Amino acid sequence: xxxxxxxxxxxxxxxxxxxxxxxxxxxxxxxxxxxxxxxxxxxxxxxxxxxxxxxxxxxxxxxxxxxxxxxxxxxxxxxxxxxxxxxxxxxxxxxxxxxxxxxxxxxxxxxxxxxxxxxxxxxxxxxxxxxxxxxxxxxxxxxxxxxxxxxxxxxxxxxxxxxxxxxxxxxxxxxxxxxxxxxxxxxxxxxxxxxxxxxxxxx
Numbered sequence: 001x002x003x004x005x006x007x008x009x010x011x012x013x014x015x016x017x018x019x020x021x022x023x024x025x026x027x028x029x030x031x032x033x034x035x036x037x038x039x040x041x042x043x044x045x046x047x048x049x050x051x052x053x054x055x056x057x058x059x060x061x062x063x064x065x066x067x068x069x070x071x072x073x074x075x076x077x078x079x080x081x082x083x084x085x086x087x088x089x090x091x092x093x094x095x096x097x098x099x100x101x102x103x104x105x106x107x108x109x110x111x112x113x114x115x116x117x118x119x120x121x122x123x124x125x126x127x128x129x130x131x132x133x134x135x136x137x138x139x140x141x142x143x144x145x146x147x148x149x150x151x152x153x154x155x156x157x158x159x160x161x162x163x164x165x166x167x168x169x170x171x172x173x174x175x176x177x178x179x180x181x182x183x184x185x186x187x188x189x190x191x192x193x194x195x196x197x198x199x200x201x202x203x
Contacts, residue, residue, distance in 0.1 A: 029041055029077060030077060033076070033077055039076070040074050040075065040076050040090060041074070041075045041076065041077075041087075042072060042073070042074050042075075043072070043073045043074075043075070044071050044072050045071050045073070046071060046111045046115070047071075048066070048069060048071045049069065049070055049071025049104070049107060049108050049111055050071075050108050050111060050112060052065065052066045052067065052068075052069060052104075053065055053066060054066055054069075068101050068103070068104040069104060070094070070103055070104050070107045071107065071111070072092070073089060074089065074090040074092055075087045075088070075089055075090065076088060076090055113165065113169060114169060114172065117165065117166060117169050118169070118173070123181060123185070124181070124184050124185070124188070127166070127185055127188045127189075128188050131188050131189065131191055131192050132191075134159050134192060135191070135192060135195050137155065138152070138155060138156065138159075138195070138199070141155060142199060156196065159192065163189055163192065166185065166189065167186075167189070170182050170185055170186075
């Protein structure tokens with residue numbers, strides 16, 4: 001499988017809208033809601049957010065087009081008996097934004113960044129390859145430093161932007177993953193930082 005590029009966005013394939021029936025352990029939610037009457041069940045669908053459609057059928061023939069939807073649905077069980085408990089959706093509002101219409105584009109960009117920067121494959125191999133490729137490309141540019149000086153600085157600048165994005169986004173990794181993965185990613189990034197520092201001394 002080809003790794004997504006950090007320079008170009010990857011595209012999501014449509015998925016059937018997540019539903020409570022297919023993505024819930026009724027017993028656990030029922031028991032939790034029994035002791036916490038205000039408990040809710042939250043589902044996030046990145047396809048709903050990015051594509052702004054709600055898929056209404058398994059064959060994806062019927063869709064509902066959305067506007068500024070942020071991909072979340074919140075549910076609560078109607079009654080707490082049996083495994084066939086029905087449920088209802090709960091309306092919600094996100095506070096802290098003067099213009100609610102800005103939430104969807106910002107959240108969509110964040111989601112795409114997460115997908116592109118954290119592929120399902122071996123993330124350490126992914127970032128090691130990315131950094132080594134950038135070092136190799138920069139080395140090629142440096143072979144003709146006088147003619148490519150502006151190109152070199154542009155290449156470094158673009159790479160630094162990506163690295164700062166990586167540094168920012170790794171903080172959103174789950175704790176159990178982040179505790180092991182984040183130090184390794186930082187160590188890989190430091191290879192670029194060290195390489196740049198050495199090359200600047202030569203330039």
